[in-house]
Amino acid sequence: MSISATEGVGPSLWGLGATTSAKTQQDKDMFLQLLVAQLRYQDPMNPTDSSQFLAQSAQFTSLEKMEEVAAQTAAMVQAQLAFGASSLVGTTVTYATGPAGDDGSPAPTATGVVDGVTFGSQGPVLSIDGTDVALAALHTVTRPGIGPDAGTAAATPADD
Structure with a gap:
């Protein structure tokens, strides 16, 4: 029985979801193929140091975690844009x-x-008097009753 270099290595093993891009998956598969080939064709009289193998494995894990953090950060930025845009109504x-x-x-x-x-898909789009406007096209935002033209009465201390 023979086992291919990537058999048993799939999305469930590495915790990858459906959001992983095809290029990222190909890069991970290539890394694993190279790692397996390195182990398969190493010199039996001078095997690879296990610390090198562990270091490569740790680098791969670090890369995966950084990709997860980047995806989560992008999702948070999108959520923040959505909340900010909705507050402009x-x-x-x-x-x-x-x-x-x-x-x-x-x-x-x-x-x-x-x-x-x-x-x-391109981000929030504001409807302004029936016209669709991208959030990035805004120059100024003014809330009703706030600003230099708003007539606000100053509070005066009460006389004793």
Whole structure:
């Protein structure tokens, strides 16, 4: 009976989920194939030092953990963008309606109230007075009743 270099090594063994990209999976498979080939074809009179094998295994595990942390960080950034975008509903925003001019003139802008937010594959998209606007196109955000034009009364201390 013969066993191939990657037999028994799959997503369940390494804790990989369906979100692992095909390229990442190919890289891991290549690493394991090289490791098995190194062990299979080593000189029997001068075998590979076990500390080297353990070091390579530890590096591989570290790489996997770093990939997991990167994926979790990306998910957290997406969640933060979603929460931030949804908090803009009801605010007045100014956004770019086109690119900046070739002569250095600023991009044309428009102002409107955010009616809603949709979450697509490219990130949050704001609905502003019926127009879909990417979150990155915003220039300013103003909440009603807050800002330099808002008439806020100053509190005065009570007389005794």
